[in-house]
Amino acid sequence: MSQIVSLWLHHSPRFGFACKSLSTGGPAYAEVVVAAGNVRGDQTFHYRIPDEFRRDLCPGQMVLVPFGSRQLYGVVVGLAEDSPVDETRDVLDLIGKSRVIDSEHLRLARWLAQHYGCPLFTAVELVAPPSLARHLHTVYTATGGGDKTNLLTGNDRRLLTVLLEHGELSAAEIQSKVGKTAATRGLDRMVGAGYVNRHVSLRFPEPAAERMVVGMPLPDGESTNAVFGRAHKQQELWEYLAGVGVPVAVPDLMRSVSASGSVLRNLVDRGLARIDHRWLLPYILAGPLGLGLRPQIEDDEAWSLLQSSMGRTPPETVLVQGEELDRWRLYASAINSEGDKGRQSIVVTPDATTAIDFSEWLAARSGLVVADSTKARTDAQRVALWRSARSGELDVVVGTRPAIFAPFTRLGLVIVDREEDRAHKNPSEPRYHVSSCAKELTRISRCMLLLGTETPRVATFYATETGQSRLILAGSDKPRRGAWFREGCREDVDRRLDRVVVVDTRRASTAGRYGVISRQLYMVLRSTVEANGRAVLYVNRRGSAALTICRDCGYVAQCPRCSRGLVQHRQIQQLICHICNWRGDLWHRCPTCDAGELRLWGYGSEAVAEAVTHLLPRARVVGIDSDRSVHELEANVASFGSGDADVLVGTQRMLRFGSLLRADLLGVVQADIGLQFPDFLAPERVFLNLMRLQRLVRGPNCDGRTIVQTVMPEHYVLDAFQKGSYARFFRAEMDQRRSEGLPPLRSLVKATFAHAEDSRAEEEARRTRLECETVLSANADVDVEILGPAPAFVRRQRQKYLWQLLLIGADVRRVLPIFHRGWTLDADPQDLT
DNA sequence: AGCACGCCGACT
DNA sequence: GTCGGCGTGCTC
Numbered sequence: 088m089s090q091i092v093s094l095w096l097h098h099s100p101r102f103g104f105a106c107k108s109l110s111t112g113g114p115a116y117a118e119v120v121v122a123a124g125n126v127r128g129d130q131t132f133h134y135r136i137p138d139e140f141r142r143d144l145c146p147g148q149m150v151l152v153p154f155g156s157r158q159l160y161g162v163v164v165g166l167a168e169d170s171p172v173d174e175t176r177d178v179l180d181l182i183g184k185s186r187v188i189d190s191e192h193l194r195l196a197r198w199l200a201q202h203y204g205c206p207l208f209t210a211v212e213l214v215a216p217p218s219l220a221r222h223l224h225t226v227y228t229a230t231g232g233g234d235k236t237n238l239l240t241g242n243d244r245r246l247l248t249v250l251l252e253h254g255e256l257s258a259a260e261i262q263s264k265v266g267k268t269a270a271t272r273g274l275d276r277m278v279g280a281g282y283v284n285r286h287v288s289l290r291f292p293e294p295a296a297e298r299m300v301v302g303m304p305l306p307d308g309e310s311t312n313a314v315f316g317r318a319h320k321q322q323e324l325w326e327y328l329a330g331v332g333v334p335v336a337v338p339d340l341m342r343s344v345s346a347s348g349s350v351l352r353n354l355v356d357r358g359l360a361r362i363d364h365r366w367l368l369p370y371i372l373a374g375p376l377g378l379g380l381r382p383q384i385e386d387d388e389a390w391s392l393l394q395s396s397m398g399r400t401p402p403e404t405v406l407v408q409g410e411e412l413d414r415w416r417l418y419a420s421a422i423n424s425e426g427d428k429g430r431q432s433i434v435v436t437p438d439a440t441t442a443i444d445f446s447e448w449l450a451a452r453s454g455l456v457v458a459d460s461t462k463a464r465t466d467a468q469r470v471a472l473w474r475s476a477r478s479g480e481l482d483v484v485v486g487t488r489p490a491i492f493a494p495f496t497r498l499g500l501v502i503v504d505r506e507e508d509r510a511h512k513n514p515s516e517p518r519y520h521v522s523s524c525a526k527e528l529t530r531i532s533r534c535m536l537l538l539g540t541e542t543p544r545v546a547t548f549y550a551t552e553t554g555q556s557r558l559i560l561a562g563s564d565k566p567r568r569g570a571w572f573r574e575g576c577r578e579d580v581d582r583r584l585d586r587v588v589v590v591d592t593r594r595a596s597t598a599g600r601y602g603v604i605s606r607q608l609y610m611v612l613r614s615t616v617e618a619n620g621r622a623v624l625y626v627n628r629r630g631s632a633a634l635t636i637c638r639d640c641g642y643v644a645q646c647p648r649c650s651r652g653l654v655q656h657r658q659i660q661q662l663i664c665h666i667c668n669w670r671g672d673l674w675h676r677c678p679t680c681d682a683g684e685l686r687l688w689g690y691g692s693e694a695v696a697e698a699v700t701h702l703l704p705r706a707r708v709v710g711i712d713s714d715r716s717v718h719e720l721e722a723n724v725a726s727f728g729s730g731d732a733d734v735l736v737g738t739q740r741m742l743r744f745g746s747l748l749r750a751d752l753l754g755v756v757q758a759d760i761g762l763q764f765p766d767f768l769a770p771e772r773v774f775l776n777l778m779r780l781q782r783l784v785r786g787p788n789c790d791g792r793t794i795v796q797t798v799m800p801e802h803y804v805l806d807a808f809q810k811g812s813y814a815r816f817f818r819a820e821m822d823q824r825r826s827e828g829l830p831p832l833r834s835l836v837k838a839t840f841a842h843a844e845d846s847r848a849e850e851e852a853r854r855t856r857l858e859c860e861t862v863l864s865a866n867a868d869v870d871v872e873i874l875g876p877a878p879a880f881v882r883r884q885r886q887k888y889l890w891q892l893l894l895i896g897a898d899v900r901r902v903l904p905i906f907h908r909g910w911t912l913d914a915d916p917q918d919l920t
Numbered sequence: 921a922g923c924a925c926g927c928c929g930a931c932t
Numbered sequence: 933g934t935c936g937g938c939g940t941g942c943t944c
Contacts (some may be wrong), residue, residue, distance in 0.1 A: 116944090118944090119944080121944085123943080125921095125941085125942085127941085127942090131944085133944045134944060135944090152944085154921095154943055154944080155922065155923075155942075155943040156923075156943085157922080157943085170944070171944085173944095174944075175944050176944065907941095908940090908941090
């Protein structure tokens with residue numbers, strides 16, 4: 088069944104003549120978000136609603152509207168009795184009969200546009216059906232009328248003839264019949280002059296279907312012999328179907344019974360079997376027929392705390408701190424409890440692996456219909472998933488970032504798992520954060536928000552301190568973690584304190600090549616390997632050397648597109664830019680002075696792996712970094728997991744493999760990258776990264792050692808990490824943020840302007856700062872502080888110079904509409920580079 | 921996308 | 933003065 092929603096209507100003249108007194112009731116104007124890229128900020132446009140649409144038009148519906156000389160589609164976001172502008176044009180047509188976005192998600196879109204300073208249309212696209220524009224189909228018909236005063240060219244006449252002949256054609260079909268020029272230039276003009284009618288419809292694709300055979304009962308009282316007689320093959324087929332009792336896919340059936348297609352056809356023709364189409368929806372995990380074995384609630388205390396939160400009005404935000412399985416148990420209990428009330432849940436995970444694991448785990452433990460949105464790969468599947476969420480067929484959607492926009496209408500609960508994970512922030516416009524969207528969505532929908540983590544972000548934990556959310560510790564081991572989180576450093580509580588060693592690399596003696604491994608780390612590494620243990624070494628950069636410098640003239644290999652040195656990758660014999668991925672051949676002689684001696688400065692994972700191999704010749708060393716193929720990565724993870732490899736040297740990339748990399752020793756080769764940069768977000772980043780790395784050696788069933796090498800052992804990040812105290816880190820970090828009036832006390836937006844000419848970028852940044860100040864000077868008591876302009880940390884990237892402004896203050900949203908074309912806005916950024 | 925408008929330099 | 937190229941902003 089193809090879903091075609093459409094309505095035929097005639098093109099309206101440019102300015103409507105319809106008399107207001109003829110109005111049949113309903114609002115006169117529609118506020119529309121137009122699908123035009125350059126519309127500034129959250130601007131909308133008002134169109135008069137022709138009488139014939141008044142009854143049907145509602146917010147969330149798609150319409151065709153005139154926009155300049157074009158006809159564009161748009162989404163109605165509101166209805167009004169009056170228009171803020173004098174002259175309005177008419178809504179040309181409705182696209183589909185029903186709304187594609189409900190009012191709650193329209194409000195969410197408005198908030199997104201305001202909070203992140205993106206065009207409203209971009210925000211609307213997030214909450215609309217996936218790849219909306221691709222499902223719009225435009226067809227043209229001849230009206231039979233037209234403005235006879237307009238002279239028709241030969242091309243126009245040909246176009247009309249073709250349309251009259253075929254009745255209804257798409258633009259592509261017209262193009263193939265009359266040629267590209269005649270079609271593209273002619274069509275718009277012919278529509279404008281009233282000769283041709285344009286009609287847009289919304290047609291969603293259907294996912295691929297599988298033919299399923301269902302056995303039907305025999306006619307009343309008849310025996311198999313009487314029914315089938317000598318039709319043995321038919322009987323065999325029917326008996327097989329009766330035996331299995333569930334629908335069987337046609338190919339499977341034919342394989343099992345080895346009958347030809349004609350046998351099945353005869354059986355169906357006689358009414359003894361039926362063919363059903365089952366849509367292939369790989370993302371639906373279990374229906375009401377699922378096992379529904381609810382998980383045992385092992386942590387009664389946490390669950391009863393959570394239940395009391397769930398009962399509150401208005402609903403609360405809760406931060407659940409605990410190990411993964413303990414969090415998952417609480418999530419499942421909460422989801423099941425909402426499901427019992429007929430309410431739906433969204434679970435957002437930072438990566439697809441966790442989404443798959445959790446959705447399968449949950450589906451086996453609830454009688455609810457659970458969908459994993461990361462498994463909906465094709466366009467058709469994604470649309471089908473969207474529609475089944477909207478129609479109420481689903482109870483739970485589990486997925487990565489975009490799952491937060493699942494169009495549920497009976498939403499009861501939103502869960503953001505591992506809320507501190509950087510993957511919850513969208514890397515492109517609009518740079519939304521799942522937790523912030525979830526906070527707003529749950530506020531609008533009046534439902535509960537549950538954030539789960541082992542180590543919360545500063546902003547998230549701050550909310551529990553100010554009473555905006557409640558902290559619930561989950562799992563066994565609560566007293567110890569209670570001390571970490573609330574009472575600051577309590578060394579007697581943590582029996583594993585001595586398992587974290589901080590090595591000051593300014594003083595420590597080194598072992599082996601390049602001086603990257605301290606003597607202390609080497610000793611523990613050696614004893615770990617000798618005892619058949621496993622060690623993970625973390626290095627924050629891939630490659631061999633950060634810089635390649637000529638010993639004679641000091642020439643530094645630099646990226647031609649960025650203001651950054653090229654990193655040496657000796658294994659693949661290339662120089663790579665880590666900003667833009669530019670690649671060049673490794674050189675062995677200086678390209679400027681032809682000297683043969685090159686000096687290497689800094690190191691990456693390749694160099695560390697080399698150093699370890701040199702120090703421990705008998706150890707098996709494998710690497711994990713993004714230079715390797717997926718195949719090689721999996722092989723390396725597997726050999727480390729099975730104990731074939733002793734030492735794993737990995738970059739950030741290895742964190743994706745999480746628990747597969749359990750080890751007895753974690754060595755952080757250099758822990759302080761970023762702490763010396765002028766970026767107040769760096770300490771939080773480093774601390775969260777260390778805590779996450781530590782999970783490789785510490786967990787429910789392991790208690791390994793951690794050795795951290797640093798040049799700033801006195802930094803509060805390393806002090807707090809060594810003492811295992813979140814509270815200690817949090818206090819120091821908040822002191823810093825409070826003294827400078829930074830987030831989470833005030834909002835922060837990073838604005839970046841890119842231009843091929845350095846001076847032009849700087850000039851634009853200055854001009855924009857002035858414009859902001861002019862706007863701000865008009866209102867007293869506005870809390871907005873502007874820092875900059877300053878060049879970005881990496882000043883030139885991909886042949887463009889970047890200049891930044893930092894906007895800080897409670898009222899930063901007021902100046903966001905000033906930034907346009909060429910500016911990139913990042914609200915609540917994760918770094919300042 | 922396509923048009924209006926304003927700025928600036930070149931030319932009448 | 934006026935013409936036109938170009939960059940910028942607007943389209944209900």
